Amino acid sequence: MAAVDYLGRIPNNVDLAENRRLQRALEEWQPRFRDWWTEMGPVGFQAKEAYLRTATSVDAQGWAQFGFVKMPEYRWGIFLAEPEPGRLINFGDHKGSPAWQEVPGEYRGVLRRLIVTQGDTEPASVEQQRHLGRTCPSLYDLRNLFQVNVEEGRHLWAMVYLLDAHFGRDGREESEALLQRRSGDRDKPRILGAFNEKTPDWLSFFMFTYFTDRDGKYQLASLAESGFDPLSRTCRFMLTEEAHHMFVGETGIGRIVQRACELTREHKTDEVRKHGGIDLPTLQRYLNFHYSVSLDLFGSEISTNAANFYTMGLKGRFEETKKDDDHQLKNATYRITTLEGDRLGASEQPALTTLNERLRDDYIDDCARGVARWNQIIRKHGIDFELGLPHRGFRRAIGTFAEVRVSPDGRVLSEAEWDARKHEWLPSEADAVYVQSLMQPVTARGKFANWIAPPARGINGQPTDFEYVRLT
Numbered sequence: 001m002a003a004v005d006y007l008g009r010i011p012n013n014v015d016l017a018e019n020r021r022l023q024r025a026l027e028e029w030q031p032r033f034r035d036w037w038t039e040m041g042p043v044g045f046q047a048k049e050a051y052l053r054t055a056t057s058v059d060a061q062g063w064a065q066f067g068f069v070k071m072p073e074y075r076w077g078i079f080l081a082e083p084e085p086g087r088l089i090n091f092g093d094h095k096g097s098p099a100w101q102e103v104p105g106e107y108r109g110v111l112r113r114l115i116v117t118q119g120d121t122e123p124a125s126v127e128q129q130r131h132l133g134r135t136c137p138s139l140y141d142l143r144n145l146f147q148v149n150v151e152e153g154r155h156l157w158a159m160v161y162l163l164d165a166h167f168g169r170d171g172r173e174e175s176e177a178l179l180q181r182r183s184g185d186r187d188k189p190r191i192l193g194a195f196n197e198k199t200p201d202w203l204s205f206f207m208f209t210y211f212t213d214r215d216g217k218y219q220l221a222s223l224a225e226s227g228f229d230p231l232s233r234t235c236r237f238m239l240t241e242e243a244h245h246m247f248v249g250e251t252g253i254g255r256i257v258q259r260a261c262e263l264t265r266e267h268k269t270d271e272v273r274k275h276g277g278i279d280l281p282t283l284q285r286y287l288n289f290h291y292s293v294s295l296d297l298f299g300s301e302i303s304t305n306a307a308n309f310y311t312m313g314l315k316g317r318f319e320e321t322k323k324d325d326d327h328q329l330k331n332a333t334y335r336i337t338t339l340e341g342d343r344l345g346a347s348e349q350p351a352l353t354t355l356n357e358r359l360r361d362d363y364i365d366d367c368a369r370g371v372a373r374w375n376q377i378i379r380k381h382g383i384d385f386e387l388g389l390p391h392r393g394f395r396r397a398i399g400t401f402a403e404v405r406v407s408p409d410g411r412v413l414s415e416a417e418w419d420a421r422k423h424e425w426l427p428s429e430a431d432a433v434y435v436q437s438l439m440q441p442v443t444a445r446g447k448f449a450n451w452i453a454p455p456a457r458g459i460n461g462q463p464t465d466f467e468y469v470r471l472t
């Protein structure tokens with residue numbers, strides 16, 4: 001294991017100083033990354049000091065330091081999880097062979113595409129969230145936003161490292177292109193649909209970090225199983241950081257739910273908008289939107305690409321090595337939801353081509369756990385309302401269900417029925433206007449916007465009224 005070099009221009013634990021060609025390539029990319037950050041990163045706070053965590057090693061006991069830093073001076077580094085001596089390829093046609101330390105030539109193009117697609121989401125989300133700082137509900141939340149943003153920046157570094165270290169000239173071109181595409185841009189958009197949507201308000205931000213960052217968790221977890229060992233080690237460490245992003249989402253929505261319940265109790269009405277809260281039906285509509293956009297990120301139910309990634313040993317299942325089967329799946333089947341005419345059904349399909357759907361199932365179970373915790377908050381306040389995940393076929397743009405209209409409770413609808421009811425299920429223009437009207441910055445220490453409850457505790461043992469971002 002290489003020692004941590006934290007003092008060089010690029011902090012790393014990959015012995016960068018020993019590889020001059022790579023070091024030079026990354027040092028040339030670094031100022032361009034900073035230019036991208038200045039141009040496309042958080043608007044308006046670049047000169048302010050924020051209390052941020054910075055990865056300084058991959059030691060499970062203490063891999064990060066907390067301290068005040070101006071974001072453009074953040075120490076973005078390259079950290080891979082410790083290698084596992086003797087690690088093998090654990091699935092697919094090469095199962096049992098030693099894990100690849102270099103790119104297997106026959107899979108070069110496929111592997112590069114996988115890395116670029118993952119890499120592209122990282123700067124995309126920073127771009128999507130860049131205007132949120134100006135309407136932060138508190139200094140605590142402002143700091144969390146910036147923490148997520150700088151870590152997505154580090155995730156970009158992680159993918160660029162793989163491209164530059166293992167894909168030669170094409171890799172460097174891809175690294176450059178990752179700084180050129182722009183979220184929502186008509187001519188050079190980001191690769192995946194969800195990463196071209198706007199994140200116009202903090203409710204959307206919390207939904208995004210809960211649902212869309214969680215897609216990231218499942219993609220990273222299945223890439224962490226990869227037979228290409230550098231990719232596996234990179235993704236394993238990224239998952240450590242990703243956990244905080246989903247925490248921000250889960251607790252953010254939980255605090256909005258909490259506040260809605262408090263206002264209902266206090267004023268004895270569920271019309272919490274009258275009292276400046278976000279009502280639970282509005283939360284449900286935002287949830288429906290972000291969940292369905294995120295489900296699309298897993299791709300089609302039936303996918304030969306997914307089968308190939310698996311058979312090639314490049315992308316495994318979630319917790320591949322914990323599963324008790326042959327890890328080749330040539331004869332195995334998997335049950336998926338299908339569309340039979342205008343009805344939903346289920347059928348057994350080959351396990352290999354349905355790997356996207358299996359990963360989506362793991363994701364759905366995970367999403368449901370957080371929803372259950374939000375419902376506990378509602379129940380504790382004695383309020384008769386339940387949030388829920390809509391049916392997987394609801395408002396899908398990719399796969400089987402893209403062709404039909406499906407209600408949240410899983411009925412196939414006619415176009416007329418859909419049109420008549422979609423406003424019950426999806427955020428309307430009026431919802432967006434209302435939510436936007438709440439987006440007034442609150443930046444006094446220890447104060448929180450009226451629509452969101454304070455967090456249960458602060459960051460890194462600091463109090464909730466800590467000055468998480470120094471604005472003055």
Ligand SMILES: [Fe+2]
Pocket residue numbers: 122151152155216242
């Ligand atoms: Fe990320």
Ligand SMILES: [Fe+2]
Pocket residue numbers: 152213216242245
């Ligand atoms: Fe993330």
